[in-house]
Amino acid sequence: MTILEENVKKYYQSGYNCSETLLHACNETYQLDISEEDMKMMAGFGGGMFIGSTCGALIGSIAAPSKMAGQKHMKCYLN
Numbered sequence: 001m002t003i004l005e006e007n008v009k010k011y012y013q014s015g016y017n018c019s020e021t022l023l024h025a026c027n028e029t030y031q032l033d034i035s036e037e038d039m040k041m042m043a044g045f046g047g048g049m050f051i052g053s054t055c056g057a058l059i060g061s062i063a064a065p066s067k068m069a070g071q072k073h074m075k076c077y078l079n
Helices: 003-013 018-030 036-052 056-078
Strands: none
Touching: 003 018, 018 036, 018 056, 036 056
16 A cells, blocks of 8 residues: 555545545645645535535545646646
């Protein structure tokens, strides 16, 4: 099991939803320096955004590389 997988298991078993779990695990594994206050933003994406729609794990796994790439680098993908 990789360190990331171990961190995912740890956070999920601690009661975090899927999006929170992924971002917390990536934050710890890759030292993204995301504050606990900022982590609270992921709460609303749990349970398929509370309506069973978009997977929270997908949202969390998009949020982590977005932080890694940074806003400056993401602009080229949005144009």
